[in-house]
Amino acid sequence: MKFEETGIEGAIVDLKPLDHLMSNAGLVRASAWDYERVTYDFKMETPMKNETYYLRVQGYAIEGDVDKRDAVIKLxxxxxxxxxYPHGIEYGDGEDFPENIVEKSNQILNRVKEQLEVYKNEQK
Structure with missing residues (x-):
């Protein structure tokens, strides 16, 4: 499921403050090593066995290097x-997402957007 028009997509942020603001919103940068891309995840488990959802925010470096932590990221x-399990994560339109998971995701994304706005204002 895509969260369109959140105010996050297209934002351009330096990696260090991005890591900080994502962490403040509860999103963890995936440990997969990459020079050009970042992925932040928020894991949501349910009482149902093997039912886990992930809110994911991805970005890529438009300049610099993620590994050197000097990248500028476009979200x-x-x-x-x-x-x-064991196939991985599905984002397709055919997936059924519980309302509480979608609401929680929107709350987290609103926090991220607010933090992005603070960062943008500090840069002016």
Whole structure:
């Protein structure tokens, strides 16, 4: 599921403050090592066995190097996916997402947007 028009997609942010503001919103940068891309996840488990959802915000470096922590990142459209063991995460339109998971995701994305606005204002 894509979260369109959140005010996050297309935002351009230096990596260090981005890591900080994402962490403040509860999103963790995935440990996968990459020079050009970043992925931030918020894991949501349910009482149902093997039912796990991930709110994911991805971005890519438009300059600099992620590994050297001097990158400038452009954020992509946030996604909500359901994990299927052992296949991975599905984001497709055919997925059924519980209302409480979608609401929680929107709350988190609103926090991220607010933090992005603070960062932008500090840069002026």
């Amino acid at each position: 992509l459209t946030p996604l909500l996916g359901k994990h299927y």
